[in-house]
Amino acid sequence: MKSIRAIGCREALEHLFSYLDDQIRVMKRRELEQHLTRCPACSARLNFEQELKARLRQVGQPPIPKSFVKRIKRLLQDLKPE
Ligand SMILES: [Zn+2]
Numbered sequence: 550m551k552s553i554r555a556i557g558c559r560e561a562l563e564h565l566f567s568y569l570d571d572q573i574r575v576m577k578r579r580e581l582e583q584h585l586t587r588c589p590a591c592s593a594r595l596n597f598e599q600e601l602k603a604r605l606r607q608v609g610q611p612p613i614p615k616s617f618v619k620r621i622k623r624l625l626q627d628l629k630p631e
Pocket residue numbers: 557558559561584588590591592
């Protein structure tokens with residue numbers, strides 16, 4: 550069996566949106582899930598996003614616009630690794 554590649558927080562966050570939308574490949578999902586079990590920060594982030602998504606659905610808001618997602622992704626790319 551292939552071992553699961555360890556990913557960092559940046560990569561995890563990049564895949565978080567795909568994960569939430571169920572548009573993530575199986576391998577990426579495994580990598581992300583493994584990261585989440587080890588990283589409380591990203592795990593909390595995912596919980597927050599899921600909660601937010603559920604709330605938005607409840608009040609009948611349209612899904613998050615693509616332009617917004619792009620902006621977030623750009624912000625993440627601008628983050629300098631420490
Ligand atoms: Zn993390």
